[in-house]
Amino acid sequence: MADTSLSAVPALPGRRRGLQVDGEKILLAVLLVYVGLFALTPLALLFAKAFGRGETGEFLGMIREQWQxxxxxxxxxxxxxxxxxxxxxxxxxxxxxxxxxxxxxxxxxxxxxxxxxxxxxxxxxxxxxxxxxxxxxxxxxxxxxxxxxxxxxxxxxxxxxxxxxxxxxxxxxxxxxxxxxxxxxxxxxxxxxxxxxxxxxxxxxxxxxxxxxxxxxxxxxxxxxxxxxxxxxxxxxxxxxxxxxxxxxxxxxxxxxxxxxxxxxxxxxxxxxxxxxxxxxxxxxxxxxxxxxxxxxxxxxxxxxxxxxxxxxxxxxxxxxxxxxxxxxLVALVTSSLAPALGVPLNGRTLTLDNYRFALFAEQATRRAFANSLFLAFATAVASGLASVGLAYLAVIRRSRLARIIDLIADAPYVIPGTVLATGVILTFLRPLPFLHASIYGTIWILLAAYFGRFLTLALRPTMAGLEVMEKAVDEAAQVAGAGPMRRLFSIILPMATPAAAAGALLIFMSALNELTVSALLWSTGHETLGVMVFSLQHEGNSPAASALAVAAVLVTIALAGLLALFGRRLPQGIVPWQA
Structure with missing residues (x-):
């Protein structure tokens, strides 16, 4: 009778087992760099700067000056x-x-x-x-x-x-x-x-x-x-x-x-x-x-x-x-967007769509803001969704202690005020990057870096909740069969985690599309976002155009929320934040 024990076939599984450890280490390293660069480093530099000496050189002088x-x-x-x-x-x-x-x-x-x-x-x-x-x-x-x-x-x-x-x-x-x-x-x-x-x-x-x-x-x-x-x-x-x-x-x-x-x-x-x-x-x-x-x-x-x-x-x-x-x-917002100018009462003769034509088609800055926001939201959703699958796999299925620490760090940029994170991102990326000898400050890439840190947890929470209900024996059986971590991740875990990760990515897209708190401190001319443009138009006194742009953003947001709610019916309880 043939020996079917694992000891009978040590060579190939042994080699694969060695690859498993290397694969997990590589994945952990990539996630550690991702979270460390976009979440941990900005906050660490921020606190180091805040606890620095002030203009007079006193210990904790920066904080003292502000408190006084x-x-x-x-x-x-x-x-x-x-x-x-x-x-x-x-x-x-x-x-x-x-x-x-x-x-x-x-x-x-x-x-x-x-x-x-x-x-x-x-x-x-x-x-x-x-x-x-x-x-x-x-x-x-x-x-x-x-x-x-x-x-x-x-x-x-x-x-x-x-x-x-x-x-x-x-x-x-x-x-x-x-x-x-x-x-x-x-x-x-x-x-x-x-x-x-x-x-x-x-x-x-x-x-x-x-x-x-x-x-x-x-x-x-x-x-x-x-x-x-x-x-x-x-x-x-x-x-x-x-x-x-x-x-x-x-x-x-x-x-x-x-x-x-x-x-x-x-x-x-x-x-x-x-x-x-x-x-x-x-x-x-x-x-x-x-x-x-x-x-x-x-x-x-x-x-x-x-x-x-x-x-x-x-x-x-x-x-x-x-x-x-x-x-x-919202009704008042819509009526304001249909008025020809600020202070003109709305009626059948004054009703116009000119504000929408101006905000969505005629104004170059708003068109650019739409394109920038769509790019930032999509790139952040995709990157965060992929990172969340890998991190959730290591933290939930593989029970990695380091992965759980990374998970805790990933929460920090979202729970702290956005202005705090934006300040830390400026401190991190103001100077030229190593090896590249170029700074991303004043470009769209600094916005993307801030979004990467800010919104990762929105994809991570649903993905981890989805994997929590997964049968762990499936991964263990594949490991016994000799499948390495990367193969198990892509062939077993990814298909199971995709619905939850996609729901989290859609939530990120919806949140990032109209983001203002972080963008207000990081945007520059040519790299405006939708949130910044609504604020700028209102600040300039062009309330009708600001209202038109805001109504368009609201319609997109509600449509995405409806899609997420429809998609969330097929997911476990708690994946969608407002799921009944």
Whole structure:
């Protein structure tokens, strides 16, 4: 009888086994260079610059100079106030919507959730522009209601309250998704016990559901706060005209005014944002740990409370709120894009498509911005998708400790404010590159480098989640059969991971297409992006053209989101962020 043990055929498998180790080392090295160059190095150089000596040569002089600056203290206080107020708004809206959708018998949940997700799908600068058009003196909605501000008066949205309100609405979706996920972990039997004890729906919600979902609520609030203090799109369009300085806008203005000469002070400002973000993320991590400790996941969903005679009023109030915060700003944006000029009322005789012709076809800079954004989004999506498959394979299937460390590092450029990353990227690529003796500063390639670091985690999370549910024995069987790591990666892992990686790549494409926070500090003439052009047109006073370009970007974004939602139905739970 033939010996079928592995020891009977040592030669060929032994050689292949040696190739396996080399293949994994090569793959790890490539991923380490990728993440190290685009994620770790910018942040390391940023912190080194921030902790450097100032103009006087004092130890930690750069940080001391910023802390002692009245302008920085004012911007920091404004950032904290606006961040706290916007977080409160996000918390109220997001938690209320999560409870209504998650534990009541409210109808039309799918349309309701879609409308609720609109602020997250639309870039922040376009959201701010939509609110400007809805609340200004020429707002067609306010004019129809007779509530428009008098011509020539200041738009009320240009204020701390307006900034906080827009950011609060935009980030309410983050709280909604976090709390809704937390509600799925609340044990059904505890809720049913409270009902059997005679507690009504409201009392059960207040005394049982909310306390158990409390860590999720806290995690959502921390995420909303971190997003608010790092938001640049809304402050760029609202805080700068309102003369309400915030840390993100102060960084932008210093770099715009002084260029690379301001990198020292900007690095110290970015460090302040990083500390605030780290504090918020620490609270979120603590809350997530508490969520796992307090209750265990249950397969049974919570019973839906019957609203009874209150259902119609609750539904009406919910839809009024959602239309007000999500639909009407977009309607105002569309009507502004159809007006011939700023201040001209829109009617059947004045309606025109000239703004679209100008923004999409006649203006060379906007055409160039479309081409640049499409290239950056596509290249980032492809590169990040491929890198995520390799890294997920090593971290999830091969259980490589180094791969898991690389995975943690890859998260950092996305969770920190974009202005922080952009500052680090400038420090990294300002000088000529080794061997090439050329700098990519002031070219489109520095934008691509920043995007590579910024968006990798958006593809990595879905890909790792997809491989987590994969049967590990498939890879082990191929390894026993003598297949090397590269062969297993391309013939077994890649086909299985492609759907999840493609979903992540599509999410990257949608996010990168309208990106502003990073691009605002890195773009140069001839290398504009869509987000930059919307901001620039509005800043120049050409609101109709800015609105037209924004509407076009919104349509593309919604189309991509619809494609991702359709594609996500075939994927495991959690691959698509807003998947029900």
């Amino acid at each position: 600056s009245v302008a920085v203290q004012r911007a920091l206080w404004n950032t904290l106030k606006a961040g706290a107020l916007s977080t409160l708004i996000s918390l109220v809206i997001g938690t209320a919507m999560a409870l209504l959708v998650g534990i009541t018998d409210i109808r039309a949940r799918s349309p309701l959730v879609f409308v609720l997700l609109l602020p997250m799908l639309i870039p922040s600068q376009i959201t701010a522009l939509a609110w400007i058009e809805m609340t200004g003196p020429q707002s067609p909605i306010l004019l129809l209601l007779g509530a428009a501000p008098d011509p020539g008066t200041k738009n009320p949205i240009y204020s701390m309250a307006g900034i906080s309100a827009v950011m609060g609405v935009e980030h309410a979706t983050l709280v909604f998704l976090t709390v809704r996920a937390g509600l799925r972990r609340v044990p059904r039997d505890l809720v049913e016990a409270s009902r059997l004890a005679g507690a009504g729906p409201l009392r059960s919600t207040v005394s049982v559901v909310l306390p158990l979902a409390g860590p999720a609520v806290l995690a959502g609030a921390a995420l909303a706060f971190v997003s608010s203090i790092g938001n640049f799109g809304v402050p760029a369009l609202l805080a700068i005209p309102a003369r309400y300085p915030m840390i993100t806008t102060l960084i932008y203005q210093r770099l715009s005014g002084f260029g690379p000469d301001a990198l020292g002070s900007v690095a110290a400002l970015a460090l302040i944002l990083s500390v605030l973000a780290a504090a918020g993320l620490t609270v979120r991590a603590f809350a997530a740990r508490r969520t796992r400790m307090v209750v265990e996941a249950t397969s049974a969903i919570l019973p839906r409370f019957q609203l009874g005679r209150w259902r119609l009023p609750v539904e009406a109030a919910t839809w009024v709120l959602l239309v007000l915060i999500a639909i009407l700003p």
